[in-house]
Amino acid sequence: MGPLIIAGLTILGILLLLGLLASMYRKVPPNRALIVYGFGGPRVTKGGGLVVWPLIQSAQELSLELMSFDVVPQQDFYTVQGVAVTVEAVAQIKVKSDTESILTAAEQFLSKTTKEQNEILKLVMEGHLRGIIGQLTVEQIVKEPEMVADRMRANVADDMSKMGLEVISFTIKEIKDKNDYINNMGRPDTERIKRAAEIAAAEALRDTEIKRAEAMREAAIAKARAEQETVLAQSESLAKQAEAQRDLNLKKAAFEAEVKRAQAQADKAYDIEANIIQQKVVAEQVRVQQVERQEQVKVQEAEILRREKELIATVLKAAEIERQKQEALAAAQARKLEIEAEGQARAIRLSGEAEADVVRQKGLAEAEVILAKGRAEAEAMRIKAEAYKEYGQAAILDKLMPVLPELMRAAAEPLSRIDKVTILSQGQGAEVGVNKFMADVAKLVATAPTVLEGLTGISIQEMMKQLPGLESKVREIEAEVREAEPVPQTEPAPVAAAMEPEAEAEAEGKTKAEA
Numbered sequence: 001m002g003p004l005i006i007a008g009l010t011i012l013g014i015l016l017l018l019g020l021l022a023s024m025y026r027k028v029p030p031n032r033a034l035i036v037y038g039f040g041g042p043r044v045t046k047g048g049g050l051v052v053w054p055l056i057q058s059a060q061e062l063s064l065e066l067m068s069f070d071v072v073p074q075q076d077f078y079t080v081q082g083v084a085v086t087v088e089a090v091a092q093i094k095v096k097s098d099t100e101s102i103l104t105a106a107e108q109f110l111s112k113t114t115k116e117q118n119e120i121l122k123l124v125m126e127g128h129l130r131g132i133i134g135q136l137t138v139e140q141i142v143k144e145p146e147m148v149a150d151r152m153r154a155n156v157a158d159d160m161s162k163m164g165l166e167v168i169s170f171t172i173k174e175i176k177d178k179n180d181y182i183n184n185m186g187r188p189d190t191e192r193i194k195r196a197a198e199i200a201a202a203e204a205l206r207d208t209e210i211k212r213a214e215a216m217r218e219a220a221i222a223k224a225r226a227e228q229e230t231v232l233a234q235s236e237s238l239a240k241q242a243e244a245q246r247d248l249n250l251k252k253a254a255f256e257a258e259v260k261r262a263q264a265q266a267d268k269a270y271d272i273e274a275n276i277i278q279q280k281v282v283a284e285q286v287r288v289q290q291v292e293r294q295e296q297v298k299v300q301e302a303e304i305l306r307r308e309k310e311l312i313a314t315v316l317k318a319a320e321i322e323r324q325k326q327e328a329l330a331a332a333q334a335r336k337l338e339i340e341a342e343g344q345a346r347a348i349r350l351s352g353e354a355e356a357d358v359v360r361q362k363g364l365a366e367a368e369v370i371l372a373k374g375r376a377e378a379e380a381m382r383i384k385a386e387a388y389k390e391y392g393q394a395a396i397l398d399k400l401m402p403v404l405p406e407l408m409r410a411a412a413e414p415l416s417r418i419d420k421v422t423i424l425s426q427g428q429g430a431e432v433g434v435n436k437f438m439a440d441v442a443k444l445v446a447t448a449p450t451v452l453e454g455l456t457g458i459s460i461q462e463m464m465k466q467l468p469g470l471e472s473k474v475r476e477i478e479a480e481v482r483e484a485e486p487v488p489q490t491e492p493a494p495v496a497a498a499m500e501p502e503a504e505a506e507a508e509g510k511t512k513a514e515a
Helices: 002-023 099-109 114-134 138-143 146-160 179-299 303-349 357-390 393-400 403-416 433-446 446-456 459-465 471-483 501-514
Strands: 025-027 032-038 043-046 049-051 056-063 068-070 084-093 165-176
Touching: 002 025, 025 032, 032 049, 032 099, 043 049, 043 099, 049 446, 056 099, 068 114, 084 114, 084 138, 099 114, 099 165, 114 146, 138 146, 138 165, 138 179, 146 165, 179 303, 179 357
Parallel strands: none
Antiparallel strands: 025 049, 032 043, 032 056, 068 084, 084 165
């Protein structure tokens, strides 16, 4: 045999030996235990491996995993009160990790299936649970499930340890009875709790309503305050608007017053101008009258010619005066329009000036008016004085002549109020009756020159002698007075010729009383 064959056989033998050794080596995961029994006695390993010699040794695996199963007894348990209850629980059991416990468990369950193991454990658990339930009341079982579980673990610990097991947990899943004891047991507490809940709900509702009422009250107060503040703000706004409107009205009134003052100044200026023009017209009229008087003196010898010339001069001068008057009025109107325009412009310009300036201007304007009026009146008085000085008694008579009709009218006024005059005539001629009454009236009219001479010291008869044509003027005035006097109604009454003296005296007294 060659060396290669020997080497090959050697290698093959080594490989066969290694394979044999590998087949003899048994390994297990951490959740399982390997139990080797036979030559050399039992050996245990978990999560490792051992060599199992063929023919002289054998090996089996034991699960170390947690076993969970339901404990559901087929029959009811009776409590210490004799109440039948059905208790369902869940148990978790496993093999202990020490070698002795593993060997003990292997002795008990190594040849059994998982189902058989669970059945054995259920019977053990049910037996211990029955004994514990028989020592407790329903209330304890229902209200203290942890106490039941602790007792259960304590009671089965020895039995489980003898089988190499330990109880990891025991939990009661359900407790029930066929007589509704459990349901009725909780009813008082339920009612109490329900009542307490209703009371709490009512109190909560009450508190809620109180809080709601307080919130509504606070909201109403806040709303009222807000409305009050709104009303105050509106009132302040209206007050400010009223103040602004008042200021505006005051400014408007001030502007209007300024315009009116300017207009019044313009009107016063116009009136002053018109008065000046009127005074010029009067002066012109006086001058014309002076010319007329002079012409009358020059042409006294030819009365008819003088009257004709006077009439012609009067007509011509009146036309000239009328023309000048119209021209003056037109100029015054134009001046008024110009003054009004200037016054409006001045009112706009002076609207912002101070009141003191307005008062000063007003005083100056009034002073100018008074000064102009005084000058005009002085000029008129001067012209009248010159006229009176030139014409003397004729001028005085010119003033007295318009007074005579008024004087005679005032003297005859009492006669005009006589409603009726009754005259008893006895046929004695002009000394009594109507003739007597008319004679008295004529005497009253004839006394006018005497009355005037007594009041003024001026004799109209002397003036009439000095001024031709004046006597006819006086007669015209007397005629006007007679025409103004009312003619009283007379009612003649027949009287007997043989009337006694007492009756005549009574008739005369009646006539005087009625007059």
